[in-house]
Amino acid sequence: MVIMKTPLLDVRSLSTHFFTEDGVVKAVEDVSFEIFEGEILSLVGESGCGKSVTGLSLLRLIPTPPGKIASGEIFFDGRNLLKLEEKEMEKVRGNDISMIFQEPMTSLNPVFTIGDQIMEAIQLHQNPDKKEARKKAIEMLDRVKIPSPEARIDSYPHQLSGGMRQRAMIAMALSCQPKLLIADEPTTALDVTIQAQVLRLMREIQREMRMAVMLITHDLGVVAEIADRVAVMYAGRIVEYGPIETIFGEMRHPYTRGLLESIPQLEDKRKRLNAIPGQVPNPMDLPMGCKFHPRCYLMIEDCKKEEPPLFQVNDNHFSRCIRWKVCCY
Amino acid sequence: MTSFLLRRLLQMFITLIGISIISWVIITTAPGGPISLTMDPKISPKIIEQMMKNYDLDKPVYQQYFLWIKKLFTGKLFSFKDGRPVLEKIWERIGNTLLLNLVATIIIFSLAIPLGVFSARKQYSMMDRLTTFGVFLGLSIPGFWLAYLIILGTVELFGYPVLGMRSFVTEGFGTTEIILDRIWHLLLPALIMAIHGMAGLSRYTRSSMLEVIRQDYIRTAKAKGVPEETVYYRHGLRNALLPIITLFGFLIPGLIGGSIIMESVFAWPGIGRLAYQAVLARDYPVVMTINTITAVLVLLGNFIADLLYGVVDPRIRYG
Numbered sequence: 129m130v131i132m133k134t135p136l137l138d139v140r141s142l143s144t145h146f147f148t149e150d151g152v153v154k155a156v157e158d159v160s161f162e163i164f165e166g167e168i169l170s171l172v173g174e175s176g177c178g179k180s181v182t183g184l185s186l187l188r189l190i191p192t193p194p195g196k197i198a199s200g201e202i203f204f205d206g207r208n209l210l211k212l213e214e215k216e217m218e219k220v221r222g223n224d225i226s227m228i229f230q231e232p233m234t235s236l237n238p239v240f241t242i243g244d245q246i247m248e249a250i251q252l253h254q255n256p257d258k259k260e261a262r263k264k265a266i267e268m269l270d271r272v273k274i275p276s277p278e279a280r281i282d283s284y285p286h287q288l289s290g291g292m293r294q295r296a297m298i299a300m301a302l303s304c305q306p307k308l309l310i311a312d313e314p315t316t317a318l319d320v321t322i323q324a325q326v327l328r329l330m331r332e333i334q335r336e337m338r339m340a341v342m343l344i345t346h347d348l349g350v351v352a353e354i355a356d357r358v359a360v361m362y363a364g365r366i367v368e369y370g371p372i373e374t375i376f377g378e379m380r381h382p383y384t385r386g387l388l389e390s391i392p393q394l395e396d397k398r399k400r401l402n403a404i405p406g407q408v409p410n411p412m413d414l415p416m417g418c419k420f421h422p423r424c425y426l427m428i429e430d431c432k433k434e435e436p437p438l439f440q441v442n443d444n445h446f447s448r449c450i451r452w453k454v455c456c457y
Numbered sequence: 458m459t460s461f462l463l464r465r466l467l468q469m470f471i472t473l474i475g476i477s478i479i480s481w482v483i484i485t486t487a488p489g490g491p492i493s494l495t496m497d498p499k500i501s502p503k504i505i506e507q508m509m510k511n512y513d514l515d516k517p518v519y520q521q522y523f524l525w526i527k528k529l530f531t532g533k534l535f536s537f538k539d540g541r542p543v544l545e546k547i548w549e550r551i552g553n554t555l556l557l558n559l560v561a562t563i564i565i566f567s568l569a570i571p572l573g574v575f576s577a578r579k580q581y582s583m584m585d586r587l588t589t590f591g592v593f594l595g596l597s598i599p600g601f602w603l604a605y606l607i608i609l610g611t612v613e614l615f616g617y618p619v620l621g622m623r624s625f626v627t628e629g630f631g632t633t634e635i636i637l638d639r640i641w642h643l644l645l646p647a648l649i650m651a652i653h654g655m656a657g658l659s660r661y662t663r664s665s666m667l668e669v670i671r672q673d674y675i676r677t678a679k680a681k682g683v684p685e686e687t688v689y690y691r692h693g694l695r696n697a698l699l700p701i702i703t704l705f706g707f708l709i710p711g712l713i714g715g716s717i718i719m720e721s722v723f724a725w726p727g728i729g730r731l732a733y734q735a736v737l738a739r740d741y742p743v744v745m746t747i748n749t750i751t752a753v754l755v756l757l758g759n760f761i762a763d764l765l766y767g768v769v770d771p772r773i774r775y776g
Contacts, residue, residue: 189679214685222682229680234673238772239695249681284771300681 134206135162136340137186137308142200144178144185147193151412155181157364159200163308168334168341170351170372172387173361174408179344182361183310186342187221205307223253226301230313232293236285242269242296243281246303253304268299272329291322298330305337312344327353348391352376357444360384363409363419366438370445380439380447382424385456418449426451461775465763469756476752477745481522484744490514491537491739512537512741525745537740547728547746551713553622554720554727558712560647565654572655573662574689574697577670588659595656604649604722611645619645620724646723650716658704665697672696699770706762710754714747 144156156178163169171179184190185197188209202209209220221227229235237245246265250256256264262281269277272295285293294314301309314330315323331354334341343355351358351372358375360368360383368381379385386404406423409415415422421431430450438446449455492508509515513524528534534543576585611619617626624630624638669675670693678692679685713728720729728747735743767773 187680189676218682218684220682221680227680229673229677231673235677237674237678237692237696239770240692241771248678248683252682286772297677300677 136165136205137163138203140201142182142185142202143198144181144190144195145198146195153411154364155411156185159366161359161366161369163340163342165340166338167356168343168354170343170345170355170358171361172345172348172351172358174346176408176411177361178364179361180312183227183312183342183344186310187225187227188217222249223304224306225308225310226306227310227312228297228301228314230316232290232297232317235297236293238285241282241284246300249300249303264303268303269296271333272299290318291326294318294326302333306339308340308342310342315350316347348387360387363411363414365419365448367420367448368446369438374445379456380441380445380452381449382426382455383420426455458775465760469760472756473752477749478522480748481745484741485518485521489739491741525742529746534742534746536743538738543742543746546731546743550726550728550731553725554729555712557643557647557725557727560643561650561654562708562712564647564651565658569655569658570662573659574666574694576659576663577666578689580667592656592660595652600649600653601718601722604719607645607649622726646719646725650719661701661704662697665700666693669693669697702762702765702769705765706758709758709761710751713754714751
């Protein structure tokens with residue numbers, strides 16, 4: 129992995145809040161991270177930890193109201209996306225930054241053919257004539273290994289299997305050669321065998337196109353397979369952030385350790401599966417201090433007092449735990 | 458597809474026969490009859506007997522039904538009231554009804570759908586609340602009452618009511634004035650009819666749109682960089698219109714069947730008014746024929762709506 133000096137994407141203290149009738153949900157709070165050209169950063173966490181909201185915030189697709197990006201800066205290629213006019217933001221979406229979603233069943237418009245939907249993105253950003261756009265769309269379908277793309281281009285989403293639909297989604301997202309792809313749980317809804325195929329395909333294309341990827345997932349198996357760096361999220365915050373080898377081998381946050389220990393191991397079948405005790409806190413009623421302390425086996429009185437900052441473990445590894453020195457491996 | 462078409466046509470035919478039998482029973486068993494309504498004590502029983510015979514009223518009800526069908530298809534069906542051929546009476550009014558309803562429908566669709574889309578996009582905004590209020594007002598005000606108010610208003614304004622298709626006195630009118638007079642007479646009832654239709658359709662569009670814009674594929678379209686306007690009208694409306702297509706099914710009978718209330722209030726010489734007068738006069742042949750035509754149109758409208766579903770929604774297959 130080559131780290132270049134200026135990151136492609138630089139997110140600084142992003143906070144996204146939802147103003148509901150029952151109160152303010154701070155879905156994302158003070159989140160900062162970078163993504164460099166050509167690398168895969170994985171955002172990991174349980175459901176509701178704010179990882180999808182982070183992804184949507186980058187494209188400014190948070191439904192407003194009730195959601196709102198409360199503060200922060202998102203620098204992409206030197207420009208602060210939060211300062212752009214809506215018209216300019218439209219040019220970024222699908223062109224510089226693309227996104228694919230979890231549900232290939234519902235993420236494609238049922239009344240248009242997949243060709244129409246891929247061509248729409250191409251025509252929006254590159255202004256080719258119809259014939260050229262169609263040729264390009266067929267090329268993209270071929271690239272994501274959809275068999276007989278000339279015929280498949282005129283299929284409607286319901287005529288394709290889940291895996292094929294997700295490939296079509298990927299083709300659509302990549303049709304304008306984006307510099308950054310945000311993949312929100314791209315394989316979660318797929319069969320295990322198809323998952324592996326789609327992941328392999330994504331990594332292949334990512335390397336070919338030298339594209340950066342932000343992979344949002346709860347599946348540590350997927351992370352281990354393709355990520356370069358990992359940001360672990362809990363209750364809207366990044367709790368640990370570092371290169372993949374460090375996160376998997378020398379984690380410095382008890383939550384990360386808990387997550388890794390909850391992966392079932394094939395080798396020792398007799399052992400009981402470890403689980404993190406307790407439950408994810410209610411986002412409207414977060415505990416004081418460290419948000420993880422009620423579930424943490426390393427908890428001391430100080431954990432309840434104030435929210436810990438991100439401690440620097442070494443030059444590219446950070447942990448939001450005051451006891452990171454005694455934690456964890 | 459062919460078997461689907463054949464099956465549907467057969468079903469429609471059977472339904473139509475059922476409808477005509479039931480309407481025949483209802484109409485003939487309703488109190489009063491064509492003779493008693495025109496009865497004059499001075500008319501001799503002989504003449505009444507002759508009339509009964511002419512109208513086939515001396516025969517059993519089921520025979521009357523078959524005679525009606527026979528006469529309808531041989532073109533020998535005459536109105537009880539003035540003895541003119543029924544189809545001719547209907548034919549000369551179809552144009553008027555079509556004109557009025559076409560204008561009303563164009564107003565409804567061209568205003569209600571954008572209004573519904575707008576309300577959905579800006580849900581709970583001031584404008585949305587305002588249109589919601591307007592819609593419920595439009596739905597709850599009885600059309601005939603509003604029509605009478607408007608007619609009263611025109612009396613205040615011009616000194617004569619806007620009734621029928623043109624002013625009674627057109628002497629001294631130039632060509633432009635005659636044209637304007639016709640438009641004015643057309644637009645007023647059409648607008649009042651449109652208020653009701655708009656209220657309903659814009660509500661349908663709004664709720665249907667609200668459901669659609671929460672779908673994942675709308676988010677996908679936005680993530681592709683599709684401008685918001687296009688997202689709503691291209692990706693949203695096309696899906697939102699699926700349930701609204703049912704309404705197209707009612708459109709066709711509405712266009713030709715006419716509106717009894719509005720045509721009567723505005724003295725518009727259309728089918729609806731003809732039907733109303735025929736019912737009052739117990740003019741069985743006219744009532745039955747209009748009834749049957751409307752039934753055919755309803756069935757046809759539903760059939761076309763079914764076919765349209767397949768055109769708009771690629772997931773629907775006929776077999």
